[in-house]
Amino acid sequence: LLALFYRGTRFHYMQHLVFSLHYHTVAFILILLMWPMRFIFSDTRGWAALILLAYLPLALRSAYGSGWAAALVKSTAVSGIYYLVVRGTGIFVALLILLLQ
Numbered sequence: 403l404l405a406l407f408y409r410g411t412r413f414h415y416m417q418h419l420v421f422s423l424h425y426h427t428v429a430f431i432l433i434l435l436m437w438p439m440r441f442i443f444s445d446t447r448g449w450a451a452l453i454l455l456a457y458l459p460l461a462l463r464s465a466y467g468s469g470w471a472a473a474l475v476k477s478t479a480v481s482g483i484y485y486l487v488v489r490g491t492g493i494f495v496a497l498l499i500l501l502l503q
Contacts, residue, residue: 403483407476408466421465428461429454455481 404418432453436446443449458477462468468476 403480407480411466413466421461424465425458425461428457 404421405415408418429450432450436450440446455477458481459470459473462477463470463473466473
């Protein structure tokens with residue numbers, strides 16, 4: 403997705419891959435840190451999602467040198483498409499499991 407949104411820039415596939423791995427590492431560490439907090443607070447998933455949604459435009463701005471508006475638009479689009487792909491894949495796998503039983 404990043405390669406599509408940053409097409410025509412000086413960045414190549416490998417830089418997008420490294421950025422994606424970095425972002426997912428941050429997400430997994432955040433989820434790992436939020437895991438024990440679920441016993442204290444009722445909704446840690448909501449906080450983790452908000453933190454990650456705020457972190458992505460900051461990271462895009464830092465890594466790609468985007469302006470604020472471009473970073474916000476691209477992070478919103480990337481997050482939305484990524485969410486739809488992950489949700490759709492989950493639904494597809496769940497239906498496939500139900501059909502194969």
